[in-house]
Every structure is written in C-alpha cells, then in structure tokens.
Amino acid sequence: MKTYYWLVYPVVTICLIVISAKFLVGGQNQAWFKLLTQHQKVVTDRAAIASLQKKLTALELVNTTALQTDLAWLDQVIPRKKQIDVLVNELRFAGQSAGAVLSAYTGTVGQISGTATDSGQLSLQASYIVPDFSSTQALLSSLENSLPLLKITQANYTGTSLTVTIVSSWAAQATLGRADVPLPAYTEKVQQLRTQLANYQIPLVLDVIVASSESAVPLGTGNPFTALPR
Numbered sequence: 001m002k003t004y005y006w007l008v009y010p011v012v013t014i015c016l017i018v019i020s021a022k023f024l025v026g027g028q029n030q031a032w033f034k035l036l037t038q039h040q041k042v043v044t045d046r047a048a049i050a051s052l053q054k055k056l057t058a059l060e061l062v063n064t065t066a067l068q069t070d071l072a073w074l075d076q077v078i079p080r081k082k083q084i085d086v087l088v089n090e091l092r093f094a095g096q097s098a099g100a101v102l103s104a105y106t107g108t109v110g111q112i113s114g115t116a117t118d119s120g121q122l123s124l125q126a127s128y129i130v131p132d133f134s135s136t137q138a139l140l141s142s143l144e145n146s147l148p149l150l151k152i153t154q155a156n157y158t159g160t161s162l163t164v165t166i167v168s169s170w171a172a173q174a175t176l177g178r179a180d181v182p183l184p185a186y187t188e189k190v191q192q193l194r195t196q197l198a199n200y201q202i203p204l205v206l207d208v209i210v211a212s213s214e215s216a217v218p219l220g221t222g223n224p225f226t227a228l229p230r
Helices: 002-025 031-060 064-077 084-097 133-144 186-196
Strands: 101-108 120-129 150-157 161-170
Touching: 064 186, 084 101, 084 120, 084 133, 084 161, 133 150, 133 161
Parallel strands: none
Antiparallel strands: 101 120, 120 161, 150 161
16 A cells, blocks of 8 residues: 555645635635625726716816806706796797787796706797787797797787797706716807807896796786696
C-alpha cells in the first residue's frame, strides 16, 4: 500500500481545487457571483452619481429670473389651471377689436377653479353682433391669433350675427421627473415657441365678472354655464 501514498497529495489538492471552484462560481449564493453583483452595482451607482452631478451643474447655471419670465409667458400660452375669466376676456377683446359685440356665451365647464394637478379642455359657445362680413373675418382672425391658445371648432355667420364654438386647454405644470433623468432643453424649445407665436397678442384685460366657482354673469342675467357632476 505504501507504493500508492504518493497519490494522496495530488488527489487532495484536486479535491480542494474543485471545492474552491464550486464555492467561488457555483451559484447565486457563492462568493464570485456576489462580487460580480457588487461590482455591477458600483458601476451603476457611479453612473447615477455622474448624471446627478451633471444635472446639479446645469441647475446651478440656470438664470432664475429668465426662467420665471419664461414660465409666466408659458402660462399665458396655455394656463396651468382652468381660467374661465381669462377665456371670456379673450372673447370680448376679440369682438371689441373687430367692431363686434359679444352678446352672450354659454358652455359646460365644471368647477371653474380647477386643481393644481389636473389638465383638460373647456368649450364655450359665443354669440356676436357683427356689422359686416369683414368684421367677422377680423374677429375670427383675432381669436385664432390670441393668447391663451384656443381652437375654433365651429362658426355660423348669418349677416348680422356670428356664433362660434371654441375650445381652450389648460395643463398642470410639469415636474422635472426622477433625479437621474437629464434636464430637458427647455431654453431652445421656449425660444422656438416664442418665434412661432411672435404675432400672437395677449388681450387687454376687460371687465369680466365671475360670480362664483360654478357661475358667471356676462352681458345679461342668469347662469350661462352648466356645471359638470362632481
């Protein structure tokens, strides 16, 4: 038997190597897998940190005064909440600019105040007394080129009167999203929008009475609005 003693050392060595290999790479609970997982996590965390640092640097360079100016202008383009008084003023100003008179308006708008998180559309039907067709053309052009933005979905002209149906939108202010999401290139987009809307006008503020959160009293008596179910 002594003749085979020399085999003991290599056999034991091979067994230890096999056991060690199995321990290191044998499964999800083994050391090698844990080391690989930790390495991947470190790489991911470093990338997130670099992204956050880049975002922080960009935020530190933001001109807050210019940003507030842009936000105020964007709020005039598409309001952050439902503003029925602004829309009615827009209708009245368009009529006044064209030599027409807003005689009545009706619509279904629901709760006028809106909330900080909602968005949607409201529709109004407005009736005008117009002197002639050229005044009608000027009125429609004024509506289509005024802020806040609105869309004329229907227009009926009968010689001395014009009835239009318009749709206006509002949208809650967007957030920056997750911390690891890059900042949007808002400066370029705002500049493009300003160029596109350069000829649009913001109506002068006329007297518009909003009686409560669910009613408004225009050029007459009674409630012209139908409140939506809550």
